[in-house]
Amino acid sequence: MEIRKLGQQEHQDSRRLYEEVFEEDSASFVDYYYTEKTRDNQIYVVEADGGIRSMLHLNPYRLYVNGSGKDVNYIVAVATQKEYRKRGYMSALLKTSLNDMYQAGESFTFLMPASESIYAPFDFRTVYEQNRRFYRSEDEEAADIVITDAKDEDCRELAGWANQRLAERYQVFAIRDEAYYQRLIREYECEGGSLKIYRRDGQIVDCRGCYPNEDNERPKIMVRIVDVRRMLMALRLRSLTGVCFCVTDPLIRENNRCLVVTGTEFSGVMLMDGKEENSEGTITVAALASLIFGAGSVEDVCREEGVEMSQRMKEELGKWIPLSGICLNEAV
Incomplete structure (x- = not known):
């Protein structure tokens, strides 16, 4: 083998x-x-x-x-x-x-599981349910909306519109570019569908897929932290914080470390290596993913096996702003 x-x-x-x-x-x-x-x-x-x-x-x-x-x-x-x-x-x-x-x-990776139970032992955590919006024939009835099939020449405009719209609403999403939408058009076409553009007064206001037999399933997305330090650096803070704790990771040896997380709502997260004798608790890499991506509260993850926190650590981790605004609707 x-x-x-x-x-x-x-x-x-x-x-x-x-x-x-x-x-x-x-x-x-x-x-x-x-x-x-x-x-x-x-x-x-x-x-x-x-x-x-x-x-x-x-x-x-x-x-x-x-x-x-x-x-x-x-x-x-x-x-x-x-x-x-x-x-x-x-x-x-x-x-x-x-x-x-x-x-x-x-920093991290993600997948759409056939079953969550397959990937949970590898420290993947469910953080999002896909929410795809599909074209409906009744959409054509709106008097001020013009709906057309997206073409390659539309893709740059689509990307600019989508990135601006998504950035206003979400903390985590796939950045669009011309190639992204060109591929997406091919993806819909291979199943007999199309990508629909909705315009009002010539300006894009929506974009939806059209499949002959779309279903109403909402596939789940699981994430797995790859680099704890890089992941923590992506966070923003509610207020001044300072906490020392240990992380455990059975699969990626380098993530097993003691860290000091400091920062303010203005500076963001700053990291230093800590000493175990100063640690205020221990958190698994899986529980950390739940906390960072807003899938569980501090109190939720404290109940998990392998997690221990002092009361002060709980209060400090409560100052983290989770990445709960997620939009990852990609199929492959």
């Missing part, structure tokens, strides 16, 4: 496993995925008995996080051939890719 990252010219070699495991995906979608998305992604595989038996894809996104741009990977297409399951292949791929992402300087 060997774990390795495929070279760009080898990406198509993973298609057979994709089609075998994700048989519900249409041939046209798989064509789209292996034409568009594998052009710039990373594919980790387990090879055994002369073939690819397990894989994990990292699809790159540029995310807006509290006003800054961050390179973040979306974990997708996690798959193992049926005959090779229960051998720890997925676990090995996750550990390898997470540590590589740490070395690359990434």
Whole structure:
């Protein structure tokens, strides 16, 4: 058994496993995925008995996080051939890719789980339910709205409109550019759909997908902190704070450390290495993700296994402003 990252010219070699495991995906979608998305992604595989038996894809996104741009990977297409399951292949791929992402300087990663219980043991936490808005034929009845199918020449304008709108509403979202919307148009088209632009007096006011058979499911998004220090530096504060605590992470050794978090509502977070004898508590990397992304309160995470906090630490962590304004509606 060997774990390795495929070279760009080898990406198509993973298609057979994709089609075998994700048989519900249409041939046209798989064509789209292996034409568009594998052009710039990373594919980790387990090879055994002369073939690819397990894989994990990292699809790159540029995310807006509290006003800054961050390179973040979306974990997708996690798959193992049926005959090779229960051998720890997925676990090995996750550990390898997470540590590589740490070395690359990434703050966190995210995925859409087939089941939350699969990824919770690897310290992923659910932080968002996707909320996609779809075109309805009755939208055409609005007297002052003109709805058209998006074309490549619309993509730059769409990106500018979307980034401004999203930044007004959210703390975390995928930054749009011309290529983002060109890919999204292809994604809808491969399933017989389209991307609709809504205009009022010539100005974009909305953008929605149109699928022949869209469903009302709201897939969940889970995040996993990759670099604790980089993640903490993305936070903003309500007021002056100063606290020393330890973080535990069973998968990324470098995250196991004692930290001093200080700062104000004006300066943001400042970090220093702390001494364990000065620590006011311990928090797991999973509980920290829940707290940072607003999925749990300080009191919630205090009840988790492996978390201990002094009363003062609880009060200081309560001064953190969580990244709860999330919009991550991407499919792949």
